[in-house]
Amino acid sequence: xxxxxxxxxxxxxxxxxxxxxxxxxxxxxxxxxxxxxxxxxxxxxxxxxxxxxxxxxxxxxxxxxxxxxxxxxxxxxxxxxxxxxxxxxxx
Numbered sequence: 001x002x003x004x005x006x007x008x009x010x011x012x013x014x015x016x017x018x019x020x021x022x023x024x025x026x027x028x029x030x031x032x033x034x035x036x037x038x039x040x041x042x043x044x045x046x047x048x049x050x051x052x053x054x055x056x057x058x059x060x061x062x063x064x065x066x067x068x069x070x071x072x073x074x075x076x077x078x079x080x081x082x083x084x085x086x087x088x089x090x091x
Contacts, residue, residue, distance in 0.1 A: 018034055020026045030037035047053040071081055
């Protein structure tokens with residue numbers, strides 16, 4: 001049973017399953033019409049703009065807040081992580 005935003009449900013038994021662990025292979029399968037894919041929006045933006053792919057379940061796609069960097073030391077940040085932090089802040 002799949003829940004929808006309105007809390008109604010429907011069943012959709014898949015006829016075939018494809019599992020991949022490489023984004024280019026997943027993208028190729030989706031482009032070939034193999035089914036739905038869970039991909040990053042920037043990887044498929046051109047396909048969506050050209051109407052080659054259609055975004056579905058948009059209401060369930062969370063916005064990406066950006067990357068976070070954590071290091072466990074409360075003392076002064078060592079030079080190498082500090083250089084990385086400074087470089088990431090400029091981009």
